[in-house]
Amino acid sequence: MMQQKTEKENTSEKILTTAFECLSANGYANVSMRNIADGAGVALSQLAYYYRNKEKLFSEVINRMMDQYLNEIEATLKSTVDEKERITSLVRYFKDLNRNNPKLLRLFIDFTAQALWIPSFRQQLDHLFNAITEIIRKNLSGNAAAINKSLHGYSDKSIATLIFGALFGTSIQIILGSDQDSAFESLNLAENLLY
Amino acid sequence: MMQQKTEKENTSEKILTTAFECLSANGYANVSMRNIADGAGVALSQLAYYYRNKEKLFSEVINRMMDQYLNEIEATLKSTVDEKERITSLVRYFKDLNRNNPKLLRLFIDFTAQALWIPSFRQQLDHLFNAITEIIRKNLSGNAAAINKSLHGYSDKSIATLIFGALFGTSIQIILGSDQDSAFESLNLAENLLY
């Protein structure tokens, strides 16, 4: 029946959104399956029923976030007509993330650390890194030329990796540092440098 | 007596070095006090005797590393006579870390994630971030001038934060990515960009 099917989707979905909230607020190691079950208002065994185990559940949370935000990034870039401004708008997207969505950044930083020790997470994160740097690489256009004017022999991929590294590394300092405003200025600096 | 004092230092020291090995190999969440006690060949209760609890023990491990490597960095920079080369040699130091001391980088990445949830770790990491960016800031000399030739209004601190962010973020990609060599090229690129 329709009713039952939507109920089911609601249950699995509620688990997933609750898992995101718990994980982004407390981190993978500090969140138990019981926390999530209680938060979602479902029985503990439901988590295993829909997602098998904790690792797969977290993996699914990350997958959702990856899909959503990679699409957002691509959409943002496509809507930027001036090619030279595309990298700039990407930096702006990162600034928005820091300002308005620190939960997501915390989730990804925590996931990054987990990926050090859990092979399946590592593979998933590698995919994310490649997707992001590939997006950057495709939108370098003018920037790469400017860089290669003075330096030679560096691939677009290396440039993209460095740019993403700067954005990611600076975001970590913003999230964790004591004077976040000062660190945030570094993203403004990055935006101007890349224009 | 002398004998007894060195014995004591040996025990506490053995715990500390074993803790470093365990933590850099498996991460804070995956290492138990029993693992460390077994690895060091001492009784479990010795860990509490010398370091009170797990959090303090890890904190002490990090403190040691901070002292050691901050000193190494300062020494490296002081031995670089040409002022314009100092940032370059700092990037080289980071490259060495990626090549020869991935254990340490893993430890710091894991510690960074823990700092998201544990206040005392966060404070400690903030201190480390400030120390590193301050070192970079003091040694900018020519670089800042070059940047400020085209851009105005950005403090040396912002520049230093961005540089460290780039080094840290790129290192994370090197440690976790599947093609590490390609990511490593980004550090070479950073070195050339900053010269």
Next chain:
DNA sequence: TATTTGTTCGGACGTCCGTTCTAATTATAT
């Protein structure tokens, strides 16, 4: 030697964890 002080040890406590199992309930199909 007797006493005090600093170490070391093994073990136990209570708690929380992820996972699994069984029984009950509900929906679907015959």
Next chain:
DNA sequence: ATATAATTAGAACGGACGTCCGAACAAATA
């Protein structure tokens, strides 16, 4: 209505965890 499958709830399992305690031991003092 009855049988079959899907879904739910709750309890229980075995294990690992950080922490704590009291006894045993060694060293230093006097």
